[in-house]
Amino acid sequence: GQQLNQSPQSMFIQEGEDVSMNCTSSSIFNTWLWYKQEPGEGPVLLIALYKAGELTSNGRLTAQFGITRKDSFLNISASIPSDVGIYFCAGRANTNAGKSTFGDGTTLTVKP
Amino acid sequence: KAGVTQTPRYLIKTRGQQVTLSCSPISGHRSVSWYQQTPGQGLQFLFEYFSETQRNKGNFPGRFSGRQFSNSRSEMNVSTLELGDSALYLCASSLLRGGNTEAFFGQGTRLTVV
Numbered sequence: 001g002q003q004l005n006q007s008p009q010s011m012f013i014q015e016g017e018d019v020s021m022n023c024t025s026s027s028i029f030n031t032w033l034w035y036k037q038e039p040g041e042g043p044v045l046l047i048a049l050y051k052a053g054e055l056t057s058n059g060r061l062t063a064q065f066g067i068t069r070k071d072s073f074l075n076i077s078a079s080i081p082s083d084v085g086i087y088f089c090a091g092r093a094n095t096n097a098g099k100s101t102f103g104d105g106t107t108l109t110v111k112p
Numbered sequence: 113k114a115g116v117t118q119t120p121r122y123l124i125k126t127r128g129q130q131v132t133l134s135c136s137p138i139s140g141h142r143s144v145s146w147y148q149q150t151p152g153q154g155l156q157f158l159f160e161y162f163s164e165t166q167r168n169k170g171n172f173p174g175r176f177s178g179r180q181f182s183n184s185r186s187e188m189n190v191s192t193l194e195l196g197d198s199a200l201y202l203c204a205s206s207l208l209r210g211g212n213t214e215a216f217f218g219q220g221t222r223l224t225v226v
């Protein structure tokens with residue numbers, strides 16, 4: 001089946017630093033999604049990418065859909081303490097919004 | 113606009129019992145998907161319902177089942193609970209099945225099997 005490799009597994013950074021995480025897939029996806037999950041909550045959608053090569057920003061967050069359609073990255077600039085959480089990438093192989101394959105997540109810790 | 117609502121938030125059950133979890137999607141959303149989240153396996157797709165029909169199914173045993181009602185509300189049922197079924201069960205709703213429509217998650221139901 002489809003597999004997503006998300007890295008790094010965890011990051012410990014200082015407030016104000018930039019963060020970069022990425023996902024690679026063994027197969028092609030038509031959509032890449034990035035979610036953030038905080039303790040006790042469900043994942044919250046941050047950015048959705050629909051076209052190969054697409055670069056999309058949401059405030060301090062920027063994500064790109066890789067040209068090969070097998071990878072995506074998420075950058076967070078000038079991190080702040082509330083960026084703490086687990087970031088998940090997810091891919092969809094077709095236009096079905098209901099079924100996504102998720103990466104294992106990147107746990108981000110921001111030290112003030 | 114209210115988000116996705118899952119009930120109950122927390123549940124403790126004994127091995128061998130069965131459990132039913134409920135999900136009310138965002139108003140107007142017709143697709144509901146269920147995921148299991150565990151520390152070891154991450155987020156795993158269970159199934160998706162659209163217009164009261166199961167459209168997709170993940171690799172879970174038949175003990176896991178679900179249904180969707182005419183108002184798009186969905187329930188999932190797990191029979192003969194095992195310790196390994198302890199997890200956060202997440203429901204996500206989306207407006208449509210196709211096109212650039214995204215899924216929005218509820219807060220989840222934390223199931224503990226003892």
